[in-house]
Each structure stands twice: as structure tokens, then as C-alpha cells.
Amino acid sequence: xxxxxxxxxxxxxxxxxxxxxxxxxxxxxxxxxxxxxxxxxxxxxxxxxxxxxxxxxxxxxxxxxxxxxxxxxxxxxxxxxxxxxxxxxxxxxxxxxxxxxxxxxxxxxxxxxxxxxxxxxxxxxxxxxxxxxxxxxxxxxxxxxxxxxxxxxxxxxxxxxxxxxxxxxxxxxxxxxxxxxxxxxxxxxxxxxxxxxxxxxxxxxxxxxxxxxxxxxxxxxxxxxxxxxxxxxxxxxxxxxxxxxxxxxxxxxxxxxxxxxxxxxxxxxxxxxxxxxxxxxxxxxxxxxxxxxxxxxxxxxxxxxxxxxxxxxxxxxxxxxxxxxxxxxxxxxxxxxxxxxxxxxxxxxxxxxxxxxxxxxxxxxxxxxxxxxxxxxxxxxxxxxxxxxxxxxxxxxxxxxxxxxxxxxxxxxxxxxxxxxxxxxxxxxxxxxxxxxxxxxxxxxxxxxxxxxxxxxxxxxxxxxxxxxxxxxx
Amino acid sequence: xxxxxxxxxxxxxxxxxxxxxxxxxxxxxxxxxxxxxxxxxxxxxxxxxxxxxxxxxxxxxxxxxxxxxxxxxxxxxxxxxxxxxxxxxxxxxxxxxxxxxxxxxxxxxxxxxxxxxxxxxxxxxxxxxxxxxxxxxxxxxxxxxxxxxxxxxxxxxxxxxxxxxxxxxxxxxxxxxxxxxxxxxxxxxxxxxxxxxxxxxxxxxxxxxxxxxxxxxxxxxxxxxxxxxxxxxxxxxxxxxxxxxxxxxxxxxxxxxxx
Numbered sequence: 108x109x110x111x112x113x114x115x116x117x118x119x120x121x122x123x124x125x126x127x128x129x130x131x132x133x134x135x136x137x138x139x140x141x142x143x144x145x146x147x148x149x150x151x152x153x154x155x156x157x158x159x160x161x162x163x164x165x166x167x168x169x170x171x172x173x174x175x176x177x178x179x180x181x182x183x184x185x186x187x188x189x190x191x192x193x194x195x196x197x198x199x200x201x202x203x204x205x206x207x208x209x210x211x212x213x214x215x216x217x218x219x220x221x222x223x224x225x226x227x228x229x230x231x232x233x234x235x236x237x238x239x240x241x242x243x244x245x246x247x248x249x250x251x252x253x254x255x256x257x258x259x260x261x262x263x264x265x266x267x268x269x270x271x272x273x274x275x276x277x278x279x280x281x282x283x284x285x286x287x288x289x290x291x292x293x294x295x296x297x298x299x300x301x302x303x304x305x306x307x308x309x310x311x312x313x314x315x316x317x318x319x320x321x322x323x324x325x326x327x328x329x330x331x332x333x334x335x336x337x338x339x340x341x342x343x344x345x346x347x348x349x350x351x352x353x354x355x356x357x358x359x360x361x362x363x364x365x366x367x368x369x370x371x372x373x374x375x376x377x378x379x380x381x382x383x384x385x386x387x388x389x390x391x392x393x394x395x396x397x398x399x400x401x402x403x404x405x406x407x408x409x410x411x412x413x414x415x416x417x418x419x420x421x422x423x424x425x426x427x428x429x430x431x432x433x434x435x436x437x438x439x440x441x442x443x444x445x446x447x448x449x450x451x452x453x454x455x456x457x458x459x460x461x462x463x464x465x466x467x468x469x470x471x472x473x474x475x476x477x478x479x480x481x482x483x484x485x486x487x488x489x490x491x492x493x494x495x496x497x498x499x500x501x502x503x504x505x506x507x508x509x510x511x512x513x514x515x516x517x518x519x520x521x522x523x524x525x526x527x528x529x530x531x532x533x534x535x536x537x538x539x540x541x542x543x544x545x546x547x548x549x550x551x552x553x554x555x556x557x558x559x560x561x562x563x564x565x566x567x568x569x570x571x572x573x574x575x576x577x578x579x580x581x
Numbered sequence: 582x583x584x585x586x587x588x589x590x591x592x593x594x595x596x597x598x599x600x601x602x603x604x605x606x607x608x609x610x611x612x613x614x615x616x617x618x619x620x621x622x623x624x625x626x627x628x629x630x631x632x633x634x635x636x637x638x639x640x641x642x643x644x645x646x647x648x649x650x651x652x653x654x655x656x657x658x659x660x661x662x663x664x665x666x667x668x669x670x671x672x673x674x675x676x677x678x679x680x681x682x683x684x685x686x687x688x689x690x691x692x693x694x695x696x697x698x699x700x701x702x703x704x705x706x707x708x709x710x711x712x713x714x715x716x717x718x719x720x721x722x723x724x725x726x727x728x729x730x731x732x733x734x735x736x737x738x739x740x741x742x743x744x745x746x747x748x749x750x751x752x753x754x755x756x757x758x759x760x761x762x763x764x765x766x767x768x769x770x771x772x773x774x775x776x777x778x779x780x781x782x783x784x785x786x787x788x789x790x791x792x793x794x795x796x797x798x799x800x801x802x803x804x805x806x807x808x809x810x811x812x813x814x815x816x817x818x819x820x821x822x823x824x825x826x827x828x829x830x831x832x833x834x835x836x837x838x839x840x
Contacts, residue, residue, distance in 0.1 A: 116770065116772070119770070119772060119773055120772050123772055123773070123776055136755075432758055432759045432761070432777050433770075433773055433777075436773050436776040436777060437773060437776075469769060469770075470766075470769075470770055470773070471763070471766070472726070472759045472761065472762065472763025472764075472766045472774075472777075473636060473726075473727075473763060473764075473766075474726035474730070474758075474759035474763070475726055475727070475730040475731065476726070476730070476757070476758075476759070478730075479730055492635070492636060492638065494638075495636070495637060495638030496638040496639075496640050497638070498638055499637060499638030499639050500638070507637075507765075507769075511633065511634065511637055511639060511642075514633065514634075515634050515639065515642035515645075515646075517628075518628040518629045518631070518634075518642075518646055519628075519642075519645055519646065519649060521625065521626045521627065521628050521649075521653075524628045524629075525625075525628075528597070528600060528601045531601060532601045532602070541836065542836045543809070543831055543832075543833075543834045543835040543836040544805075544806065544809050544834040544835075544836075546810070551768075553767075553768040553769075553771040554767065554768055554771070554806070556771055556775075557771060557774070557775035557778075557807070557810065558775070558778065558803065558806035558807040558809070558810045559806045559807075559809040559810050559834055560802075560806060561602065561801075561802050561805055561806055561809070561833045561834040562834075563601055563602045563603070564602070564603055564604055564605060564830060566604060567600050567601055567604060568595050568599055568600045568604035568607035568608070568623075569595065569600055569623070569625070571604055571608075572607070572623050573625070
């Protein structure tokens with residue numbers, strides 16, 4: 108009996124058949140991958156910088172409690188209010204309370220994966236708030252009702268034609284025959300739509316790429332400048348981010364920002380890098396009246412004490428996705444998880460449980476390219492393998508587990524193993540009937556559906572070697 | 582006798598794929614090792630390195646196979662495997678698998694120090710400067726991911742191909758991208774694996790080689806199987822076969838043309 112196709116398998120089959128998606132994914136190697144390669148080539152100390160980045164994160168994680176408390180003290184001294192959220196639900200409630208207290212009706216947001224992780228939009232909209240995403244890609248997927256398919260390029264699965272269609276549908280008050288043939292026209296239209304939202308928002312919510320303990324600052328980077336408008340124009344600014352973002356000092360932050368931009372897009376530095384340290388001070392010409400920082404745990408403390416701890420080094424650059432042949436074949440939505448690609452395969456089972464997302468760690472060839480490009484040297488293959496160990500322990504005995512057990516039993520008994528492999532090689536050789544390959548084999552359909560199965564030469568090496576040794580023996 | 586005793590004693594880790602599917606690769610490895618001045622032994626108690634268990638999350642079975650393999654290869658100067666992924670398993674992952682047990686750990690580390698992938702052993706350790714084989718035509722080389730990234734094997738096979746009289750190395754695009762084999766991945770996720778190998782065979786075709794070589798039989802089974810399905814004229818062989826001049830057997834997935 109064939110096991111039912113998993114949700115991942117079903118989604119990935121659809122993704123492979125989606126020509127538009129495949130065209131969009133085809134641009135990844137020439138864009139992000141080539142960009143990173145150029146940035147790396149231009150910085151001789153890049154590999155050394157990766158090790159420094161890894162050490163900074165490891166140190167911060169080893170003393171996370173101390174640095175978070177230091178951050179809280181210094182942020183409070185600068186006038187921010189720091190809130191602690193143990194769960195996704197707590198985080199949403201804290202944000203809702205702040206919005207209610209501010210009498211908010213319109214909320215602008217600057218892209219953050221943590222918002223997606225905790226399902227913030229749905230909660231805000233359920234409370235009758237108008238929520239507007241201000242990152243262009245994030246705005247596009249918001250009007251499509253989708254989730255991001257990439258850490259830094261949420262609409263990477265779409266082409267300009269898709270976006271033009273969405274804009275025509277959504278912005279129905281504009282002239283239907285307007286020119287939307289260039290990306291510049293699309294950007295201009297989004298800018299015109301978003302500008303009054305920026306100006307009219309009561310609350311602006313941003314994430315943070317880093318928190319600096321010593322300065323009590325949050326650092327937010329964008330290439331569109333939308334975070335700056337989101338945090339400066341409304342009366343209330345909320346920074347909502349996760350606890351592992353904290354580093355000790357600004358010097359540590361610069362190292363990680365240099366790695367982040369190069370690894371993500373191949374830029375030397377992101378276009379806008381903003382430090383947020385409290386609300387508007389006396390004499391400031393702009394800035395919010397209130398600044399809140401919501402620190403979300405949502406399973407991270409538990410990860411910190413586990414074998415998966417190294418995943419918390421992640422600075423969300425997306426390089427592992429861009430270099431992953433599986434991600435580049437099926438795109439981010441096939442993963443069915445907020446975090447996709449190799450980092451998603453490691454992080455998602457930790458956040459939503461191995462039963463819900465454990466399969467993602469199976470969907471890798473372990474080619475290791477993700478580890479090679481990770482700016483903080485997360486051992487992604489090792490961590491995926493550890494999730495496979497969890498799944499193997501939990502799995503009900505099925506066909507593949509039974510086959511693996513039989514194989515392992517034989518492999519631990521060399522005489523029996525050699526007898527079995529002799530028989531197997533002879534059988535497959537006979538099935539090929541003198542041809543070099545078998546084009547269809549019922550029990551190996553997963554292989555022969557797409558490719559021929561090269562036939563064994565007939566006898567095992569061990570059998571031939573033993574004969575040769577006997578002949579040569581005196 | 583003196584010169585004989587100075588020859589290093591090399592134990593061949595055959596690998597299960599070579600043992601079952603393509604013994605000619607094993608004999609080619611023996612020939613190359615002998616050409617490099619080694620005495621070659623094939624411990625009978627070896628089976629598989631344990632990657633299928635290790636990468637499926639069955640750590641216990643992988644650990645048992647690690648201990649069995651380490652015991653089977655006691656007493657040799659070197660352990661050499663015609664596969665980057667099996668060599669990486671022996672060299673990098675065995676010590677990690679048995680960490681925690683001080684005695685086994687010490688044995689695994691001393692074992693790991695003696696383990697080498699075939700081609701890098703010939704070049705880096707034995708400084709092999711000539712090879713028995715010849716090949717007249719265009720050759721391209723596929724880097725297996727484990728060998729490339731875990732053991733840093735890239736230059737060595739190309740160096741030896743450079744010694745093949747008549748051969749011209751033509752690089753294909755994306756040589757460092759996975760072919761989609763991935764052990765059990767290719768049968769667990771056949772659709773994605775197919776997308777990956779199709780991209781690989783397109784890159785192979787664009788380079789217009791006569792022969793595709795690799796040090797990894799798993800990748801070769803995948804790529805050769807796909808090329809055969811596509812009706813490609815490109816032949817595929819393990820790099821050891823060509824370097825050793827062991828070309829009597831038909832290429833991978835090629836019918837027997839001798840009859």
C-alpha cells in the first residue's frame with residue numbers, strides 16, 4: 108500500500124508544476140547568490156568575520172538572561188517601556204492593549220518574521236484595527252492574503268505581472284488603463300497608496316534585527332526606508348522582536364550587520380540602518396510620544412537549553428534558502444511554515460512541534476551548501492539530522508522504517524550481509540537482461556518514474572575479491 | 582623484502598554501492614593504490630558505512646556500524662574509500678557518533694586520522710604524478726557534495742584528470758550544486774529530486790562532454806540514470822575507472838556492447 112502523500116509532498120508537486128513560480132525562482136541564483144559571491148570576494152576577511160559573528164552570537168546566547176536584563180534597564184532609562192511575552196498569544200495581547208490604550212484605528216507595520224510567527228495581523232484585524240504592511244513585498248502578499256515565501260524577499264514567488272494584476276484588482280479606484288508595465292510604475296503606485304497610511308497611522312509596529320544591551324537600542328534595517336516612516340510618524344511605536352536578537356555592544360552589532368547585508372543581498376550595508384533608543388525627547392523635532400519594546404520568547408528559552416541551541420544564532424539573512432537546491436526548486440510556500448528552507452526545517456519543528464513540521468527536516472539532500480554560506484555558521488545539516496532522530500524515535504513502524512531495520516540488521520552481520528548483497532546484485536542484473544539499465548521496476552517506482560536504474564554488473568566486489576585471493580593463495 | 586615492507590598497508594573500504602553495483606570501481610581503486618606503491622587489503626568484515634541509518638535518524642544503528650567498521654579496519658596504515666560521502670562518514674561523523682565513550686572515542690579518532698577518500702589520498706598523501714589510464718575526448722567532473730564540502734575535495738580529481746593522456750577537462754555550470762541524489766532523498770522526494778537532476782543533466786549537456794566523471798557512485802547512478810532516460814550520448818563513469826584504465830566494463834547505465 109502506498110503511504111498517503113504528505114502535505115509537503117503535495118505542495119511541492121504543485122510548486123514544481125507552477126510555471127510562474129518556476130520562472131520567479133529561476134532568478135534567485137543570478138540575483139541573491141551571485142550578489143553574495145561578489146560581496147564575499149570583495150571582502151578578504153569574510154570567512155574570519157563569519158567566525159567572529161558566530162562567537163558574538165554564542166556569547167550573547169550563553170549569557171542571554173544578563174544581556175536581556177541589561178537591555179531592559181538601558182531601554183527603560185531611555186524612556187522605552189519593555190514588555191515580556193512568554194507566548195505568541197501574550198505578545199498579541201500586549202500589542203492589542205497598547206493599541207487600545209492609544210485609541211488606535213490605523214496601524215502601520217514594517218516587515219518582521221516574528222509578526223508572522225505569532226499571527227499578529229489576524230489578531231489586530233479581529234479587533235477591528237486597520238493594519239497596513241509598508242514593505243513593498245509584504246504589502247503585496249498582504250493584499251493577496253498570503254504568507255511570506257522568503258525571509259527577506261516575502262514576494263519572491265511573484266513576478267511583476269502577478270503584482271500588476273493584484274494592484275489592478277485592489278486599487279480599483281485608479282484608472283484601469285494606467286501603465287503598469289515597469290517595476291518603477293508599480294513602486295510609484297504603492298508609494299502613493301502607502302503615503303497617507305504612514306501619515307495617518309496611530310501606531311507603528313516594527314521588528315528589530317538586533318537589540319543592543321549596552322545602548323538599550325533596537326536596530327532596524329530596510330532597503331525601502333519604510334521602517335523609519337513607520338516608527339517616526341505615529342504617536343506610538345512598538346518594537347516587537349524575539350529575545351535571541353540581543354547582543355552586548357554596538358561593536359558586536361556592526362559585525363553582524365556587515366554579515367547580514369552581504370549574506371542576504373550582497374550589499375555592503377543595507378540602505379537604511381536605524382537605531383531606536385526610546386521615544387521623542389524634549390527638543391527632538393519628530394518621533395513617537397511612546398516607545399514600547401515587546402520581547403517574545405515563544406519557545407526560544409526551551410531551545411536555548413536543547414541540542415538545537417545553535418539555531419538561535421540565526422540573523423535571518425536568507426542565504427541558506429537562496430543556496431538551497433530544494434528551496435530553489437519548490438519555493439517557500441511548499442514548506443507550509445512561516446520559516447522555509449534549511450533554517451525553516453530546523454526552526455519550525457521547534458516552534459510548532461515535530462509532529463507538525465518534523466517532515467521539513469527530511470526534505471534535504473544534506474548537500475551542506477546552507478552551512479557553507481550561513482553567516483553565523485549554524486550547523487544546519489547536523490540540526491536537521493537531529494530532528495530526523497526525533498522523528499525516527501517517534502515514528503510508527505511503517506514500510507520505510509521496517510526496511511531500514513532489516514537493512515541495519517543485515518549490515519551488522521557481515522556474512523549474512525554479503526550473502527544477501529550477492530543475491531540482490533545477481534537478481535537485479537538478471538532483471539536488466541543484458542541492458543545496462545532498468546527502465547521500470549514496480550517496487551522502485553520512485554526511482555524509475557523519472558530515471559533509469561543502472562543495472563549492477565552482476566557479482567559483488569567482495570565475491571570477486573575472495574575468488575581472486577583464493578587463486579593467488581599458494 | 583625491505584622495500585616491500587616499506588609499502589604502506591592500505592585497507593580498501595569498498596562502499597556498499599561499489600560492492601553491489603559496480604565492482605569494477607573497486608578493482609580500479611586497487612589498481613590505482615598499487616600504482617601509488619601501496620599494498621591493498623580488503624577486510625571481509627566490512628559492510629556499509631551506516632549513512633542510510635545515520636541520515637534517517639537511526640543513531641543507534643549508525644553507532645553500531647561505526648564500531649563494527651572501526652574494528653574491521655584495525656591494524657592498517659590507511660583506510661581508503663572510493664567515495665567522498667563514505668569517507669566523510671568514517672572520518673568526520675564516526676568520532677562524533679561515539680563521543681561520550683572515552684575508549685571508543687579514542688579508537689574512532691585514531692581510525693579517522695587514517696581515513697582518506699581515494700583521489701585525495703592518491704594526490705595529497707601518495708603524490709601520484711602519473712596514472713595508468715588514457716582517454717581521448719572531452720571530460721566533465723561532477724563534485725559530490727560531501728567530498729566537496731566536508732573533505733574539501735575539488736582540486737585533486739582535476740589534477741589527476743590532467744594527467745590522463747588525451748583528455749580535455751570541460752567544466753559545466755553549477756558544478757557545486759547538488760544533483761538531487763541525497764541517499765534516500767531521491768526516493769522519498771522523487772519529484773524534487775527529478776527537478777534537481779534535470780537541472781544537472783541540462784548543465785551536463787551544455788558542456789558537451791563525451792564522458793562525465795565523479796568520485797561518488799550515488800550521484801553517478803542518479804545522473805547516469807537520468808541521462809539514459811533522456812537518451813543522452815554522454816557516458817558516465819567513476820573517476821577511478823578512467824584513471825586506472827579499467828574501461829572494459831560498459832559505462833554506467835550503458836548496455837553490454839561486448840556481445
